[in-house]
Amino acid sequence: MSSAIDLLKEYAETGTLKALPLGHFIDGAFAQPSHNRTLESFDPGRSMAFARFTAGTAEDVDQAVMSSRAAFETVWRDTAPVERARILQKASALILDNLDLLAVTETLDSGKPLQEALGDVRGAARTFEYYAGACDKLQGDSFPLGPDHIGYTIHEPVGVTAHIIPWNFPISTAARGFAPALAAGCTVVAKPAEQTPFTALLLARILSDAGLPDGVCNVVTGTGRETGAPLTAHTDVDHITFTGSVQTGRTVMKTAAEEITRVVLELGGKSPVVVLADCDREQALTGVLGAIYENAGQICSAGSRLVIEKSIHEQFVGDLAARVNALTLGHGLEKPDVGPVNSAGHLAKVAGFIDRARERGANIVAGGSVTHDPATGKGWFFEPTIVDAVAADDELAQDEIFGPVLTVQVADDADHALELANDCQYGLVAGIYTSNFARAHQLARRIDAGQIYINEYFAGGVEVPFGGNKKSGFGREKGLEGLKSYCKTKSIAARIT
Structure with a gap:
């Protein structure tokens, strides 16, 4: 792995990093769509472009959602919890193996100081470690119905989940959505902010390297209008996790209402x-x-x-x-x-x-x-x-x-x-x-x-549930409450005599 010193030298000499991917991550691989449209990503500390990334379309979104739908129905929801746990634990280790690349990329994309970006990447690794430990402990309840009946609940994955990732904490927000969704047995389609596309793409590759089956985590880059809106409106999306402004959150809610899609909204604050x-x-x-x-x-x-x-x-x-x-x-x-x-x-x-x-x-x-x-x-x-x-x-x-x-x-x-x-x-x-x-x-x-x-x-840290009241949104991320966001509870009652 390239060290931070090597990456800083490379950026100083070339104005970019060769490890930055181009293309969406769909079906376990990076692929540049035939339209070949790209956008610039800017280094806020220099106010200059340092890389290009793919400008996605509604067709790209559809391909990613269909990939995740197939992976959910044929592979991931039926993968044993202990196997999910092993993959997430491996991903946690690989995030730390790629600590310097992820942190330097996060700094260049978002502008934040490198020491903060290093903390964010370590936090992302901890998030996957935490939810790896929860995979095989997501258990239901039994309820007393008397000697003639048995009753219990099971937690089922909601299905294909869409994640709209903001530009201020790209890898942190991606991790706190991806990890519990994957732990619960859901598949992921993510749209990172157009200002900060790269660490979500790198994270998807890391998950694939950790053994995540193809299609379980897909990432499509582009603008909110051309990729974010089609993703939240897609009829095959079962849940939306959105972090962003109140104005955009209202739009997401209205869109979700058309299909009665589950939503978790984190819309900011004035704390x-x-x-x-x-x-x-x-x-x-x-x-x-x-x-x-x-x-x-x-x-x-x-x-x-x-x-x-x-x-x-x-x-x-x-x-x-x-x-x-x-x-x-x-x-x-x-x-x-x-x-x-x-x-x-x-x-x-x-x-x-x-x-x-x-x-x-x-x-x-x-x-x-x-x-x-x-x-x-x-x-x-x-x-x-x-x-x-x-x-x-x-x-x-x-x-x-x-x-x-x-x-x-x-x-x-x-x-x-x-x-x-x-x-x-x-x-x-x-x-x-x-x-x-x-x-x-x-x-x-x-x-x-x-x-x-x-x-x-x-x-x-990740153990503590996070989310807002009033116009800060609703739903909770992090902790075991965050895991519940990606589950649907099924009650089963049976006569046994």
Whole structure:
């Protein structure tokens, strides 16, 4: 396997990587369709194209779905759970064997710092390891019907599953959908975001190398209009897992309704981090900083709202701003504290929020401007930003910016903090920093969000179910709850006398 050093040298010399695949992955192999249409993939740190990939069509999607349908009905649903487990465990090992290639590719495609991409790849390996262990433990219940009857349930795979993968965490999101679907006995057809197509393709090849039968996991690349929409509307798709915007999520739901297709939606958030006066200040400062500036704030569950008690507000925000101003920016391969945002269009969106806030007289205490990689003058960068004392009805407190922008809201006390935390259309996650453990759990119960972190943001891993309330969507991924999303329960009752 090529080392990270070799891959960095190759990219520096050629501007690309020779290991990047071209073509869809269908029926166990890469194949370039006859139409031979391609799109460019851009390195956000340089704002330059570094590779091309296949621009799929509805015909390509149909081929992939039909392949997965055949594999489901003839092979995978009847494969013994222990055999599925062995394949997923092998895939986990192969992901780690390909750690450097996957991480460097993820950095070039998404822009995130290499150290974050390495963590994402290791997390993907852990996800396959976790669900490998669940394959042969997916068991039903029996229920007492008296001496004359027997009753029990079995969990059956839902069938062909479609996965629409976002650009902010390509390999992580692919893994958290692929692994439980495959563990349950489902087949997979995936459409990665057109900004970040490559790690999903590489992951499909790794699964094939691990022994996954042909057709069980297919990946089709292209735009949302030309491949994503035909995939979610396909009549042979039994389930859709979608991660993306509320607007697109609505469209997916409407499309799914036509065929009564199962859906899991993760639609983003505007997650509060509640910091109370009795918190461990150092712990809270570190947690708040990581919650919003990891991956340049391009995280659905980012802690993008700091809800802080009034008595510590001024000092805490001052200390936080000093740390933010010391963060380094740069190309992801250089391992900066903060990398670029993913595209020119997204950079303009983030900048638009701050430009409008500045026009309203907002108090911007750190950052607030478009910038570039200081080493090259290139790339799509936005300064890590803090906007202080924002009103609850301001768009900065209500809308998902999806960038390195922290909105500060000042609370009179814990009850007011709870009110501010819940005063939002989203309900994905929330963080709480306090030394009062009873109060922490009281707030955790009353904050309307799918996941709560206490005294550590992004606590937990694949074992912890993840998903949102309100406009953050519905359904759960990760943990054993995520496995259930890909199962249908059948009840069986029989007379035995």
